[in-house]
Amino acid sequence: MAENASDITNRCLKCGFCVNQCPVYRELKDETVSPRAKLRLIKAYREGTLKNDKILRKVLSNCLMCESCYKNCPGGLHTTDAIAEMRAEFRGKYGLDWKKKLLKAALGDKRLRKLSAYWARLVYNNFISNVPMPLDVPAGALSLKNIPRLKKALKNMEAGTGRAKKAFFFVGCVDRFMFSDTAEAVIKVLNAAGYDVEISPDERCCGMPLMISGDSASLGKSARINIDLMSSKKYDAIVSGCPTCIVALKQKYQSIIKGDAEYEEKLKKIVPLMSDFTELVAKNIGDLPPLKELNSTVTYHDPCHLINSLGISQEPRSLIAAAPGAVFKELPGGASCCGSGGFYHVYFPEIASKIGRKKAENIKSTGAGITLTACPACKLQLINFTRSASIKTEVMHIAEFLSNRL
Ligand code: SF4
Ligand code: SF4
Numbered sequence: 530m531a532e533n534a535s536d537i538t539n540r541c542l543k544c545g546f547c548v549n550q551c552p553v554y555r556e557l558k559d560e561t562v563s564p565r566a567k568l569r570l571i572k573a574y575r576e577g578t579l580k581n582d583k584i585l586r587k588v589l590s591n592c593l594m595c596e597s598c599y600k601n602c603p604g605g606l607h608t609t610d611a612i613a614e615m616r617a618e619f620r621g622k623y624g625l626d627w628k629k630k631l632l633k634a635a636l637g638d639k640r641l642r643k644l645s646a647y648w649a650r651l652v653y654n655n656f657i658s659n660v661p662m663p664l665d666v667p668a669g670a671l672s673l674k675n676i677p678r679l680k681k682a683l684k685n686m687e688a689g690t691g692r693a694k695k696a697f698f699f700v701g702c703v704d705r706f707m708f709s710d711t712a713e714a715v716i717k718v719l720n721a722a723g724y725d726v727e728i729s730p731d732e733r734c735c736g737m738p739l740m741i742s743g744d745s746a747s748l749g750k751s752a753r754i755n756i757d758l759m760s761s762k763k764y765d766a767i768v769s770g771c772p773t774c775i776v777a778l779k780q781k782y783q784s785i786i787k788g789d790a791e792y793e794e795k796l797k798k799i800v801p802l803m804s805d806f807t808e809l810v811a812k813n814i815g816d817l818p819p820l821k822e823l824n825s826t827v828t829y830h831d832p833c834h835l836i837n838s839l840g841i842s843q844e845p846r847s848l849i850a851a852a853p854g855a856v857f858k859e860l861p862g863g864a865s866c867c868g869s870g871g872f873y874h875v876y877f878p879e880i881a882s883k884i885g886r887k888k889a890e891n892i893k894s895t896g897a898g899i900t901l902t903a904c905p906a907c908k909l910q911l912i913n914f915t916r917s918a919s920i921k922t923e924v925m926h927i928a929e930f931l932s933n934r935l
Contacts, residue, residue, distance in 0.1 A: 532606075532607065532610060533611075533614060534571055534575065534610070534611035534614040534615060535572075535575055537568065537606050537607060537608065537610060537611040538568045538569070538571050538572035538575065538611060539572070540604055540606055541565065541568045541569070541572075541604070541606060542603070542604060543565055543569070544603065545563075545565055546601050546602060546603060547563070547564040547565060547597075547598035547601050547602050547608070548560070548563040548564065548565055550597045550598060550600070550601040551563050551564050551597060551598055552593060552595060552597065552865055552866045552868070552884055553591055553592065553593060553880060556880050556883050556884060557880070561588055562588060562591050562592075564598035564602075564608045566588070567588060567589060567592065567608060567611075567612060568606070568608060568611060570584070570585050570588055570589075571585070571589075571611055571612075571615055574615075582619065582622075585615070586619055586623075589612050589615055589616060589619075590616075590876060591877060591880075592609070592612055592870075592873070593833070593866050593868070593869075593870030593871075593873045594609050594612070594613075594741045594870060594871060594873070595833035595837060595866040595870060596609055596833055596834070596837035596838050597833065597837055597864075597865070597866065599837060599838070600836070600837040609741075613740060613741060613743060613745070615743075616741070616742060616743025617743035617744070617745060617746065618743070619743060620742070620743040620744055625742065625744065628872070628875065628876075629739075629742050629744070629872075632738060632739070632742070632872070633739060633742075633744060633747065636702065636734040636736075636738060636739065637734070637739070637747065637751065639731070639733060642702065642706075642734065643706075691725070692720065692723050692724055692725045693723050694723050694724045694725070694765040694766065695724065695725045695727065695762070695763070695764050695765050695766075696719055696724040696725070696726050696727070696764060696765060696766040696767070696768050696809070697727050697728075697729075697758070697759050697762075697764045697766070697767045697768070698712075698715060698716065698719070698726050698727065698728045698768055698769070699732060699735070699755070699759070699767060699768070699769040699771075699774050699775075699778065700712050700728055700732060700769070700770075701735060701769055701770070701771035701773075701774040701905065702734050702735075703771065703905035703906060703909070704770055704771060704905050705732075707905070707909075708905050708908065708909075708926070710929065711770055711905060711908070711925075711926040711928055711929055712728075712770065713932075714770075714926065714928040714929040714931070714932035714933075715768075715770040715806055715928045716728075717932045717935060718806075718810055718817075718928055718931045718932050718935065719768065719806075719809070719810070721816075721817050721818060721935050722809075722810055722813040722814075722816045722817050723813065723816045724765070724766065724813075727762075727764075729758045731754065731758060732755060732758060733751035733754050733755055734751060735755070735771075735773070735774040735777035735778060736748040736751055736752060736777055736781075736785070737773050737774070737776065737777040737781070737871070738871055738872060740777065740781055740785075741871055742872075745781075745784070745785055748785050749785060749786070752782050752785045752786060752792075753786065753789075753792055755778065755782075756782065756786070756792055756795050756796055756799070757795070759778075759799050759802075760795045760798065760799055764799075764802060765802070766802055766803075766804055766809055767799060767802045767803045767804070768803075768804050768805070768806055768809045769805065769806065770805075770806045770903070770905070770926060770928050771904060771905055771906075772805050772832050772834040772835035772838070772839060772841075772903060772904050773832075773834045773871075773904065773906070775803055775804070775805050775834075775839065776834045776838045776839060778800075778803055779800055779803045779839075780838065782796055783796060805835055805839055805841055805844075805903065806903065806927070806928055807835070807841060807844045807845040807848060807903050807927060808839075808841050808844050810844075810848060810931070811843075811844035811845075811847050811848055814847065814848070814851055817851070817931075817935075818935065819853075820851055820852045820853065820931070820934035820935065821852075821853075821933075821934045821935070822852075822853040822854040823852060823853075823854045823855055823899075823934065824854050825854070825855065825856070825897075825898040825899050826856045826857075826858050826895065826896055826897045826898055826899070827849055827852075827855045827856065827857050827858070827897055827898075827899045827900075827901060827930075828857070828858050828859070828860045828863070828892060828895040828897035828899075828900050828901070828922075829845055829846065829849060829857070829859075829860060829863060829900075829901045829902065829927075830860055830863055830867060830888065830892075830900065830901070830902040830907055830911060831845075831863050831864040831902075831903075832867075832902055832903050832904035832906075832907045833866050833870075834904065835903055835904065836864050837864075842864070845901070845903055845927055848927060848931060849901065849927070849930070852930070852931070852934050855899075858895040858896070858897055859895075860891055860892060860895055860897075860900075861891045861894060861895075862887070862888070862891050863891075865884075865888075866884060867884065867885060867888050867902075867907050867910045867911060867914075868880070868881040868882070868883070868884030868885040868888065868910060869881065869885075869906045869907060869909065869910035871906070874910070882914075885910055885913065885914035886914055886917075886918065888910075888911065888914060889911070889914035889915050889917075889918045889920055890918070892911070892915055892920060892922055893915075893918065893920045893922075897922055898921070898922060898923065899922065899923050899925065899930065900915065900922045900923070900924045900925075901924075901925060901926070901927045901930055902924070902925075902926060902927070903926060903927050903928075904926075905926065908924060908925070908926055911924045912924045
């Protein structure tokens with residue numbers, strides 16, 4: 530069960546092991562935005578020595594929620610839980626700003642989410658990506674001219690083709706509505722590994738964008754719908770190609786449904802079945818047919834939620850190693866955040882761009898023809914910054930890499 534902010538701040542030893550691991554601190558070189566300072570400010574606010582919450586709100590907003598501080602904290606402190614709790618308190622006091630209200634409206638309702646994605650695809654593919662853009666038109670830290678054409682939404686599929694194992698695929702918003710090629714690759718690889726794959730048209734947003742905005746309180750209904758979908762049949766695995774979704778389902782839902790015995794019981798039964806795509810496929814690698822050979826240098830960016838929150842780093846590397854002819858080159862700073870941070874890049878485009886540009890330089894230094902990652906948001910960020918630096922590398926999700934080799 531998640532600790533509350535006071536427990537977390539009281540347990541902080543102020544040792545500073547987290548400080549240099551924080552991508553925001555590394556950019557700004559300002560102790561105030563470090564994880565250690567964030568905890569100290571929360572403590573001061575809780576104890577009443579910091580009365581004006583303006584500074585605290587500003588400092589807490591400047592966080593990628595990457596959990597690098599958690600990974601590097603000897604006490605295993607979830608600084609992001611303390612931040613999310615404070616953000617929730619401020620949301621109650623001040624409400625959401627218009628960007629988050631828009632986000633909440635678009636993601637919170639199934640029909641509106643589909644409709645928003647439809648119009649975004651229509652407008653972007655027909656009127657924006659087709660127009661030659663001499664100038665960079667920013668969308669947060671991204672540039673519109675670097676965003677790839679949006680794929681059609683993932684089609685619903687027939688359940689069951691008689692394979693031995695059954696998996697529920699939690700697709701997630703980005704792969705369902707923007708990168709359906711990744712979702713199709715996830716399905717193809719899981720089929721090859723012996724899984725029948727089911728998706729559901731009733732799946733709701735996992736809720737993480739709203740949770741990190743301090744709006745967990747509004748997620749009770751959608752979390753219960755998702756739990757029901759995943760509990761409706763006997764599955765051998767529940768999987769997603771988006772580590773953020775798995776973190777939400779596996780680690781965060783518990784506190785959303787706290788006190789509801791029926792749903793606590795349902796969740797308890799399905800949590801052990803939940804895996805990130807790379808984790809599940811690595812476990813079943815012996816069931817995959819031999820992969821087609823390639824002749825390319827490959828590098829890999831570790832998504833924050835995968836490496837920091839779920840502790841998964843070897844599995845994706847073992848999948849790359851399974852492809853004959855892939856010459857793997859570790860990415861310098863590969864485990865450091867790409868700067869996307871959910872919607873961080875919308876609020877702090879300059880810092881996110883600096884982090885993204887460094888990531889692209891590091892990719893360039895590997896000379897890799899293929900750059901892999903395991904998260905749709907990272908994929909978008911990496912495509913953007915490698916394109917804007919004219920780096921010749923093909924960025925893809927590891928599911929696509931494997932699917933291309935089947
Ligand atoms: S590493 Fe952990 S204990 Fe040390 S200062 Fe950071 S949050 Fe506190
Ligand atoms: S979550 Fe990431 S950005 Fe936020 S304080 Fe921790 S290390 Fe820094």
